[in-house]
Amino acid sequence: MNTRLSSLIQPLTQQQPALTASLIELAQINSHTLNPAGVDQVGQLLSQRFCQQLDCDHQQISLPPYQLYRTDGSVMEHPLGHLQLFKKRPDAPLQLLLTGHLDTVFPVDSGFQQCRWLDDYTLNGPGVSDMKGGLLVMLTALSTFEQSPQAQQVGWTVILNPDEEIGSPSSAALLAEQAAQHDLGMIYEPALPDGQLAGERKGSGNFTAIIQGVAAHAGREHHLGRNAICAMAEFITSVDQLNGVREGVTVNVGVMDGGMTTNQVPDQARCRFNIRTRITADEHWCQQKLTEIEAKINQKEGISLSLHGHFGRSPKSLDTAHLALYQLVSTCSAQLGIPLQWQATGGCCDGNNLSTAGLPNVDTLGALGGNIHSDKEFINISSLVTRAQLSTLILLTLAEQAERWRRTR
Numbered sequence: 001m002n003t004r005l006s007s008l009i010q011p012l013t014q015q016q017p018a019l020t021a022s023l024i025e026l027a028q029i030n031s032h033t034l035n036p037a038g039v040d041q042v043g044q045l046l047s048q049r050f051c052q053q054l055d056c057d058h059q060q061i062s063l064p065p066y067q068l069y070r071t072d073g074s075v076m077e078h079p080l081g082h083l084q085l086f087k088k089r090p091d092a093p094l095q096l097l098l099t100g101h102l103d104t105v106f107p108v109d110s111g112f113q114q115c116r117w118l119d120d121y122t123l124n125g126p127g128v129s130d131m132k133g134g135l136l137v138m139l140t141a142l143s144t145f146e147q148s149p150q151a152q153q154v155g156w157t158v159i160l161n162p163d164e165e166i167g168s169p170s171s172a173a174l175l176a177e178q179a180a181q182h183d184l185g186m187i188y189e190p191a192l193p194d195g196q197l198a199g200e201r202k203g204s205g206n207f208t209a210i211i212q213g214v215a216a217h218a219g220r221e222h223h224l225g226r227n228a229i230c231a232m233a234e235f236i237t238s239v240d241q242l243n244g245v246r247e248g249v250t251v252n253v254g255v256m257d258g259g260m261t262t263n264q265v266p267d268q269a270r271c272r273f274n275i276r277t278r279i280t281a282d283e284h285w286c287q288q289k290l291t292e293i294e295a296k297i298n299q300k301e302g303i304s305l306s307l308h309g310h311f312g313r314s315p316k317s318l319d320t321a322h323l324a325l326y327q328l329v330s331t332c333s334a335q336l337g338i339p340l341q342w343q344a345t346g347g348c349c350d351g352n353n354l355s356t357a358g359l360p361n362v363d364t365l366g367a368l369g370g371n372i373h374s375d376k377e378f379i380n381i382s383s384l385v386t387r388a389q390l391s392t393l394i395l396l397t398l399a400e401q402a403e404r405w406r407r408t409r
């Protein structure tokens with residue numbers, strides 16, 4: 001590493017204590033997706049820092065509410081926190097889109113709200129690696145990069161969205177619109193615990209099935225009832241049987257409810273399920289199978305099933321543009337003395353959205369950690385600095401190769 005470079009990124013180690021304190025502060029503010037006040041509190045704290053440290057334009061954007069189906073088929077709306085967007089040098093030769101999410105999966109009444117040390121290097125806490133640590137990595141890398149003259153070659157947009165953990169339903173349109181205006185994407189989801197990056201990612205769709213049957217007294221007029229729960233049981237069994245039929249496609253029924261009491265034939269039932277896909281063509285296959293199952297259930301007299309939902313995220317496959325970008329990331333990492341690999345994952349994130357919109361991106365540039373989405377979530381605390389160094393180096397390399405990475409937009 002040359003001296004100019006090391007004089008820029010070596011001092012980052014001195015920021016470790018301040019970064020750790022900031023992380024604990026952010027993680028201990030509950031920002032579950034459906035706690036918009038908490039999401040906004042985290043968004044505002046970060047916005048102050050982004051604006052102070054980066055001298056950039058800032059917009060706070062309201063999003064449409066999140067819609068969920070109730071058992072009776074009506075729609076319930078949940079307000080979401082704001083999306084924070086920052087922009088600098090929109091006319092520079094190379095335009096990068098950096099994204100991260102403000103929300104976590106831990107509800108406001110969950111018992112997991114505080115951080116604690118597991119040992120000197122490992123911090124346990126809600127969202128520490130997914131992805132409040134990643135947001136600090138992003139901010140630190142950008143601040144360091146902005147001190148270099150090469151920064152003039154690069155313009156960037158940062159999007160911090162409030163709804164990633166539910167599949168980015170309300171920010172998807174803005175992500176796609178911004179993706180089209182940039183050359184490359186950098187996303188700050190956590191890297192795998194051993195430092196590996198995610199390569200290919202599965203696609204994902206969320207669906208809701210609602211069944212309307214006929215209510216009747218369980219004793220006096222049982223024969224007049226049409227049991228919505230029994231019909232739903234048949235639907236669920238059929239949907240579950242799709243598992244193992246097509247390579248890489250999985251179906252998970254995650255929620256079901258219906259009925260009120262045992263002395264009434266229930267006339268309402270609902271289930272929610274998720275489908276993961278390996279290639280885009282799987283989406284069509286799944287839709288066809290669902291339509292067949294829907295038709296079979298609807299043949300039952302007195303039963304009416306309606307199906308809602310869609311594939312919000314298509315699979316992310318590694319095309320040549322992605323491979324070239326991954327190669328650059330691993331070259332940068334090798335310069336820092338950290339060998340890097342990537343592996344396929346069934347998980348998906350906004351990296352899927354950006355790649356569907358045509359934007360090559362690397363999506364696990366955040367902190368090193370694991371057990372995410374559980375109360376055992378942890379971060380390897382020194383990775384706040386090492387990952388900020390890696391991202392700074394990637395930014396500097398991209399700036400030096402700005403012409404190479406420009407794509408026709």
Ligand SMILES: [Zn+2]
Nearest residue numbers: 101130131189
């Ligand atoms: Zn995440």
